[in-house]
Amino acid sequence: MRKLRENPLLLSAVIAIVALVASFWLLNHPRSTLPFLLTLGALLAALLQPIPRWLKVLIGGAILLLVIPAAGFKNSFLFELGIQTGIYAAMALGLNVVVGLAGLLDLGYAAFFAVGAYTWAIFGSPQANEFMPWKIFPLPGEYFYLFMLVAVVVAAITGVVIGSPALRLKGDYLAIVTLGLGEVVRVLANNLDQPINITNGPQGITPIQRPPIDWFIALLDRFGLHLSRAEAYPLFFYLLVLVIIGIVTLVNVRLDRSRFGRAWIAIREDETAARAMGIPLFPTKLIAFATGASFSGAMGALFAAKQLYVSPESFTLIQSIMILVMVILGGMGSIPGAILGAATVTILNVDLLKSASDYLNDLRNAGFVLDLGFFKYNFANLPNQLEPAKYERMVFGLIMILMMIYRPEGIIPERRHVLEMKKEEA
Amino acid sequence: MSEAPILEVERVTKTFGGLVAVNDVSVSIPRGMIFAVIGPNGAGKTTFFNLLTGIYKPDKGRILFDGEEITGRDPAWIAARGMARTFQNIRLFGSMTAVENVMVARHVHTKTSYADALLRTPRFQREEKKALERSLELLEYMQLGHRAHELAKNLPYGEQRRLEIARALALEPKLLLLDEPAAGMNPQETEDLQRRIVGIRDDLGVTILLIEHDMQLVMSISERIAVLDYGSKILEGTPEEVQNDPRVIEAYLGRGAAEGAS
Numbered sequence: 001m002r003k004l005r006e007n008p009l010l011l012s013a014v015i016a017i018v019a020l021v022a023s024f025w026l027l028n029h030p031r032s033t034l035p036f037l038l039t040l041g042a043l044l045a046a047l048l049q050p051i052p053r054w055l056k057v058l059i060g061g062a063i064l065l066l067v068i069p070a071a072g073f074k075n076s077f078l079f080e081l082g083i084q085t086g087i088y089a090a091m092a093l094g095l096n097v098v099v100g101l102a103g104l105l106d107l108g109y110a111a112f113f114a115v116g117a118y119t120w121a122i123f124g125s126p127q128a129n130e131f132m133p134w135k136i137f138p139l140p141g142e143y144f145y146l147f148m149l150v151a152v153v154v155a156a157i158t159g160v161v162i163g164s165p166a167l168r169l170k171g172d173y174l175a176i177v178t179l180g181l182g183e184v185v186r187v188l189a190n191n192l193d194q195p196i197n198i199t200n201g202p203q204g205i206t207p208i209q210r211p212p213i214d215w216f217i218a219l220l221d222r223f224g225l226h227l228s229r230a231e232a233y234p235l236f237f238y239l240l241v242l243v244i245i246g247i248v249t250l251v252n253v254r255l256d257r258s259r260f261g262r263a264w265i266a267i268r269e270d271e272t273a274a275r276a277m278g279i280p281l282f283p284t285k286l287i288a289f290a291t292g293a294s295f296s297g298a299m300g301a302l303f304a305a306k307q308l309y310v311s312p313e314s315f316t317l318i319q320s321i322m323i324l325v326m327v328i329l330g331g332m333g334s335i336p337g338a339i340l341g342a343a344t345v346t347i348l349n350v351d352l353l354k355s356a357s358d359y360l361n362d363l364r365n366a367g368f369v370l371d372l373g374f375f376k377y378n379f380a381n382l383p384n385q386l387e388p389a390k391y392e393r394m395v396f397g398l399i400m401i402l403m404m405i406y407r408p409e410g411i412i413p414e415r416r417h418v419l420e421m422k423k424e425e426a
Numbered sequence: 427m428s429e430a431p432i433l434e435v436e437r438v439t440k441t442f443g444g445l446v447a448v449n450d451v452s453v454s455i456p457r458g459m460i461f462a463v464i465g466p467n468g469a470g471k472t473t474f475f476n477l478l479t480g481i482y483k484p485d486k487g488r489i490l491f492d493g494e495e496i497t498g499r500d501p502a503w504i505a506a507r508g509m510a511r512t513f514q515n516i517r518l519f520g521s522m523t524a525v526e527n528v529m530v531a532r533h534v535h536t537k538t539s540y541a542d543a544l545l546r547t548p549r550f551q552r553e554e555k556k557a558l559e560r561s562l563e564l565l566e567y568m569q570l571g572h573r574a575h576e577l578a579k580n581l582p583y584g585e586q587r588r589l590e591i592a593r594a595l596a597l598e599p600k601l602l603l604l605d606e607p608a609a610g611m612n613p614q615e616t617e618d619l620q621r622r623i624v625g626i627r628d629d630l631g632v633t634i635l636l637i638e639h640d641m642q643l644v645m646s647i648s649e650r651i652a653v654l655d656y657g658s659k660i661l662e663g664t665p666e667e668v669q670n671d672p673r674v675i676e677a678y679l680g681r682g683a684a685e686g687a688s
């Protein structure tokens with residue numbers, strides 16, 4: 001392994017070959033989990049290992065824009081996985097600003113996701129006719145893009161409203177208050193169907209408009225790819241999510257490397273020292289909080305459009321905790337860490353646990369008997385409660401505990417941008 | 427205006443429960459002076475600094491900095507007015523590099539908005555470059571140039587102390603508060619530090635308020651000294667006056683020692 005690192009040419013070659021092998025394997029077996037994981041591993045290695053930039057772009061571009069879409073046409077679940085990973089990655093990046101950089105433990109983060117989702121859900125469906133004087137709803141799908149920006153603004157304002165009382169508290173108190181206020185948002189969504197029906201209560205809102213993609217289908221047509229609307233939407237959302245991840249990452253990096261990012265880290269490391277260096281505590285924290293909220297809000301709008309349906313059920317405490325697990329798993333304050341954490345947890349959650357469930361179910365249905373001589377077990381007797389798909393919460397708990405014990409700084413620890421600074425200096 | 431003292435403290439008192447940590451202390455510090463505050467352990471010196479920098483609010487009394495009342499103001503506001511400090515128990519931002527630590531204190535002097543940072547405007551680039559250059563300059567000034575890109579927590583103790591001073595200087599302060607800057611330094615380092623402190627006053631025109639237990643250092647560079655004991659100022663004067671005053675010896679060594687010495 002060390003030899004590999006010292007020889008960039010060899011390293012590049014190995015990564016390129018693994019990427020190539022994994023890609024072909026995935027294209028031939030789009031439904032298997034193993035080639036998919038290997039492909040992602042190759043992608044990750046290409047992005048994180050010290051190989052030439054052009055090779056990173058080549059491997060990253062090929063896997064994200066060619067291999068996964070191509071495999072996705074044979075197994076649309078891959079698109080779903082990609083979209084969900086993307087949505088969570090963007091949210092993890094947002095929470096990373098709040099928890100990772102500024103050190104503010106926010107347990108109500110899903111509230112902003114809900115605010116963004118309802119912003120588009122209400123006006124992108126007939127729901128708004130219930131309480132608006134003009135019966136012009138749903139707004140046409142083109143408005144979706146505008147509403148992503150509206151969702152950013154509304155979520156940021158919600159962040160300021162929730163943050164203003166909460167951020168005067170510290171540590172555990174902050175965590176508990178954000179948890180409570182996050183629940184308030186969900187409860188509001190659940191109950192604002194009376195006296196005026198704004199959110200349609202527990203039934204949720206449907207159908208929600210999607211952005212029109214005729215232009216996208218026409219564009220693909222010109223490249224000889226003839227897709228039906230139902231086939232094109234997953235690809236469209238997948239690509240849209242990639243674009244958004246790009247933007248969100250850029251925003252994250254730029255803030256991190258500005259006086260704001262430095263101020264956040266200073267506050268995280270030592271509030272008293274930060275204040276003594278002229279950093280006003282409350283406004284600086286509020287900016288971090290609103291920034292994180294706006295990321296979540298944007299993804300909420302996208303989520304509403306993708307799902308066609310929102311209900312209060314999608315924005316529970318477990319969602320907030322899941323995103324927190326992603327940030328901690330990846331490495332607090334680390335941008336690639338947040339993305340990796342989001343990918344790991346999402347894949348674990350929607351793919352691996354489910355695959356394991358399916359596998360156990362097959363064994364059960366087949367009445368498989370495990371016979372070790374001293375130990376005999378008939379899988380037909382396996383109780384339903386043992387289904388791995390139900391382990392979600394336990395898995396989050398385990399991840400948290402194991403990370404805290406063995407690697408508290410995360411898989412890809414935060415690394416201050418030492419190299420870039422050196423370059424600028426020269 | 428510039429003849430007026432940089433700092434005027436009028437009868438400040440601070441209590442913690444029943445303990446009077448700072449008791450009715452008044453002091454006036456002229457511009458450009460190196461002024462020391464000494465006193466035995468627990469005398470209230472650090473608490474006095476915390477009152478000046480806004481970390482604690484005085485129960486009674488007034489503090490005027492550069493002609494402006496700052497009593498009870500937010501520490502960040504006071505720092506932005508030009509009062510910088512170091513901490514007795516080093517408080518660096520450990521997971522940041524040395525130069526980033528210094529850049530944090532450039533916050534108030536960096537004129538970039540949130541939008542500038544997002545869009546990387548020419549102004550952002552310019553201001554960021556300025557902040558970086560000034561910070562590297564200050565590191566160089568504190569003889570830490572070679573450490574610029576190392577994490578603060580990985581620096582040896584003496585260098586961490588110097589880094590704290592570099593960081594404080596990045597505020598471009600009018601008044602610099604040093605809380606036991608020589609603590610834990612070897613004689614060579616202490617001597618370098620001594621020259622550096624005088625340099626900061628002479629080169630940068632910064633008034634210096636110094637807490638220090640190293641009497642050799644205090645006596646050789648301070649122009650005036652105030653002595654605190656059990657929260658009260660028992661004496662103020664030149665190093666000669668303070669050195670020869672039985673009350674000081676008494677405060678440090680107890681009554682019997684003072685009698686024996688006289």
Ligand SMILES: Nc1ncnc2c1ncn2[C@@H]1O[C@H](COP(=O)(O)OP(=O)(O)OP(=O)(O)O)[C@@H](O)[C@H]1O
Nearest residue numbers: 442445447465466467468469470471472473474514
């Ligand atoms: N936050 C606080 N809460 C309660 N008591 C405090 C607090 N800060 C300081 N004290 C007490 O006030 C007194 C003065 O402490 P201070 O730290 O100001 O002394 P000092 O002169 O700096 O001493 P040293 O030379 O040991 O640094 C001590 O008795 C200390 O225990």
Ligand SMILES: [Mg+2]
Nearest residue numbers: 471472473514
């Ligand atoms: Mg002290």
